[in-house]
Amino acid sequence: xxGLILSLESLLNWDSFSKIASVSSIASLLVTIWVLFxxxxxxxxxxxxxxxxxxxxDLHKMASNLSGYLNDYSDSTIRIAEELGKIGGKLNSLQTKxxxxxxxxxKRVRGYIDRCEVxxxxxEQVRRVHIEIIKVIEExxxxxxxxxxxx
Amino acid sequence: MSTERNKWIDAVGKLIxxxxxxKLGWRSYSSEGYSGLSGVVDVIYQADxxxxxxxxxxSKSRPERGMFPVSEWEREAVLDLVDSTGLSIWTxxxxxxxEHLLSAVKYQVAGVGEFLEELLTA
Numbered sequence: 001x002x003g004l005i006l007s008l009e010s011l012l013n014w015d016s017f018s019k020i021a022s023v024s025s026i027a028s029l030l031v032t033i034w035v036l037f038x039x040x041x042x043x044x045x046x047x048x049x050x051x052x053x054x055x056x057x058d059l060h061k062m063a064s065n066l067s068g069y070l071n072d073y074s075d076s077t078i079r080i081a082e083e084l085g086k087i088g089g090k091l092n093s094l095q096t097k098x099x100x101x102x103x104x105x106x107k108r109v110r111g112y113i114d115r116c117e118v119x120x121x122x123x124e125q126v127r128r129v130h131i132e133i134i135k136v137i138e139e140x141x142x143x144x145x146x147x148x149x150x151x
Numbered sequence: 152m153s154t155e156r157n158k159w160i161d162a163v164g165k166l167i168x169x170x171x172x173x174k175l176g177w178r179s180y181s182s183e184g185y186s187g188l189s190g191v192v193d194v195i196y197q198a199d200x201x202x203x204x205x206x207x208x209x210s211k212s213r214p215e216r217g218m219f220p221v222s223e224w225e226r227e228a229v230l231d232l233v234d235s236t237g238l239s240i241w242t243x244x245x246x247x248x249x250e251h252l253l254s255a256v257k258y259q260v261a262g263v264g265e266f267l268e269e270l271l272t273a
Contacts, residue, residue, distance in 0.1 A: 060247065063247065063251070064250070064251065064254065067167070067251040067254060067255065068254060068258070070167075070171050070255075071171050071255060071258045071259075071263070071264060072264055072267075073171075127164070127167075127168050130164070130167075131160060131161060131164035131248070134160055134164070134246065134247045134248045134251065135156075135157050135160050137247050138156060138160065138246050138247060
């Protein structure tokens with residue numbers, strides 16, 4: 001019994017207390033960072049749940065417009081450039097709400113759009129970008145379905 | 152899965168390009184007399200490519216939710232490979248690309264481009 005009291009006293013001396021306090025404050029800092037990170041993730045998820053379907057619908061409409069302009073490429077370069085600009089903006093808005101693979105896919109397509117110069121000799125490149133936009137829309141639709149499952 | 156799907160999107164993308172560049176010609180038919188089509192179909196479009204026949208149509212349906220069918224029609228483009236007797240032997244997985252192909256085919260078959268050109272030069 002006496003030994004136990006002695007060891008408790010040595011455990012609760014100022015030095016040990018200060019060590020325990022330091023470890024606890026580091027642990028609480030880590031927990032705070034984790035909570036902050038999770039809250040940010042939740043906020044992004046919530047924004048995506050609410051805005052995602054609308055943004056995807058807009059993208060779908062813009063991609064259809066783009067496809068329509070490609071029926072007559074040489075006479076539609078200005079409208080194609082405008083539509084690509086709008087799609088780039090929409091993808092940018094989506095990118096901030098995404099993470100992981102969908103975010104990378106959106107980023108990749110934005111890169112294609114940024115590098116794509118719409119002029120008569122670049123028709124094939126523009127057509128490739130159009131197909132990449134379709135792929136990313138499909139990926140986003142899948143992602144949205146996954147989110148619905150997580151409800 | 153997405154890599155596999157991307158392959159189909161690339162393939163349909165190629166058909167879109169060929170259609171828009173008038174390298175793949177489509178014909179339109181009334182759906183009467185065709186069997187094995189899914190949903191309600193008005194017009195069927197067909198094209199031959201590399202000895203194969205492609206069939207494209209817009210399938211309309213009113214899916215039932217609960218006890219009653221919903222009031223709005225749902226539309227979906229369907230792209231098939233058909234044999235010499237007109238039977239579907241393969242249906243392409245549906246993606247956004249199939250919808251874009253259908254628009255391009257309608258534009259080509261309706262002769263929108265030619266009509267616009269004639270109208271503007273008249």
